[in-house]
Amino acid sequence: xxxxxxxxxxxxxxxxxxxxxxxxxxxxxxxxxxxxxxxxxxxxxxxxxxxxxxxxxxxxxxxxxxxxxxxxxxxxxxxxxxxxxxxxxxxxxxxxxxxxxxxxxxxxxxxxxxxxxxxxxxxxx
Amino acid sequence: xxxxxxxxxxxxxxxxxxxxxxxxxxxxxxxxxxxxxxxxxxxxxxxxxxxxxxxxxxxxxxxxxxxxxxxxxxxxxxxxxxxxxxxxxxxxxxxxxxxxxxxxxxxxxxxxxxxxxxxxxxxxx
DNA sequence: CATGTCTTGACAACATGATTGATAGGGTTC
DNA sequence: GAACCCTATCAATCATGTTGTCAAGACATG
Numbered sequence: 001x002x003x004x005x006x007x008x009x010x011x012x013x014x015x016x017x018x019x020x021x022x023x024x025x026x027x028x029x030x031x032x033x034x035x036x037x038x039x040x041x042x043x044x045x046x047x048x049x050x051x052x053x054x055x056x057x058x059x060x061x062x063x064x065x066x067x068x069x070x071x072x073x074x075x076x077x078x079x080x081x082x083x084x085x086x087x088x089x090x091x092x093x094x095x096x097x098x099x100x101x102x103x104x105x106x107x108x109x110x111x112x113x114x115x116x117x118x119x120x121x122x123x124x125x
Numbered sequence: 126x127x128x129x130x131x132x133x134x135x136x137x138x139x140x141x142x143x144x145x146x147x148x149x150x151x152x153x154x155x156x157x158x159x160x161x162x163x164x165x166x167x168x169x170x171x172x173x174x175x176x177x178x179x180x181x182x183x184x185x186x187x188x189x190x191x192x193x194x195x196x197x198x199x200x201x202x203x204x205x206x207x208x209x210x211x212x213x214x215x216x217x218x219x220x221x222x223x224x225x226x227x228x229x230x231x232x233x234x235x236x237x238x239x240x241x242x243x244x245x246x247x248x249x250x
Numbered sequence: 251c252a253t254g255t256c257t258t259g260a261c262a263a264c265a266t267g268a269t270t271g272a273t274a275g276g277g278t279t280c
Numbered sequence: 281g282a283a284c285c286c287t288a289t290c291a292a293t294c295a296t297g298t299t300g301t302c303a304a305g306a307c308a309t310g
Contacts, residue, residue, distance in 0.1 A: 017256075028299055033258090048307055050256055067205070074267085074296065077202020080192070080221060084206070087220045095212045096205060142285075153270055158287090173278055175285055199267065199296085 011059075014044035014052030021053040025061045032061065038075050040064055040082065063093060136184075139169035139177030146178040150186045157186065163200050165189055165207065188218060 021043075022029040035041045036051075041060055043051045053061075067073040067081065085092050146168075147154040160166045161176075166185055168176045178186075192198040192206065210217050 019255075029256095030300075031298060034298080046256095046307095048256085050307080068297075071205060072199070072201035072267085073205050074197070074199045074202060076197035076296090077199060077205060080196060080198055080202060081205060081209070084209075084217055084221050088217060092209055092213060092217065096209050144284075154285095155271075156269060159268080171278090171285095173285085174287095175278075193268075197296085201267090 011055035014054045014057075016053040016058065018043075018051045018053070021051075021058060021061070024058055025065055027061070027065060035061065035064060035075075038079065040075065040078060066097070136180035139179045139182075141178040141183065143168075143176045143178070146176075146183060146186070149183050150190055152186070152190060160186065160189060160200075163204065165200065165203060191222070 016024065018029045018032055022032055025032075032041070032051075032053075036043065041053075041057055041064070043053045043057050046052060064075075064078050067078050068075070073081070081093065081096070141149065143154045143157055147157055150157075157166070157176075157178075161168065166178075166182055166189070168178045168182050171177060189200075189203050192203050193200070198206070206218065206221070
């Protein structure tokens, strides 16, 4: 019945509830709600209004985490960067992530050079 | 003796000492020194180590003021945006400034759509 | 039905950051 | 010599980011 091959792995498909998503990105659920309030992420909702985050949402959040935690950019700066990327219609964030890595010959299968989540012990020590 | 025509108006020519520059951008001299410490601006120096800001420096500072004061971006975000612009080799900041203005048919003579300084009453009330 | 997880909303603690201010000791310019 | 500059430090103020908690309610699954 698989339409393409593995529709379960569609990166846009909403799958994670907020507690799971928070664990994936090593943040507090409260923080993810704030990101949504700030308009930085727009997770889907179930008919009963439950947030469901897709893989793309997770990647977007990981970008926010990278910019805020590693680079010290505040949410207003993240918004400006996202807005810039959207207006220019190109993946400018990638160029920003080539910080210590300079440039690698080939890209990882992670479609857009997003920082990968290494699951920490405690999301919110 | 004018080489081209009016070399005095070369936008890269260092002319303003820090007190004058601070007045031009409506900020405290202390703030301008912080911008320099953060690597956001690099004014020229006289042989006796006195800072001299050029028109381009002023425009750059006005960008910082716009991003920080009007958009709430912190200095780390400003650095990310400048770094991005430098890596991409294009004026992406312009696209960011078209916020409420969308796009105007013609550009003002101000070479790069930089927010103009309207001199306030008190730089640091 | 009971339990657990979700929802929004509010309040607060804590640390960090941005900006301005003041001070000290010394150099530069007029 | 007065007024400006330099570096460096300390501090006050205000805003922000993150986490935490509490409340009252809706929903899903056992």
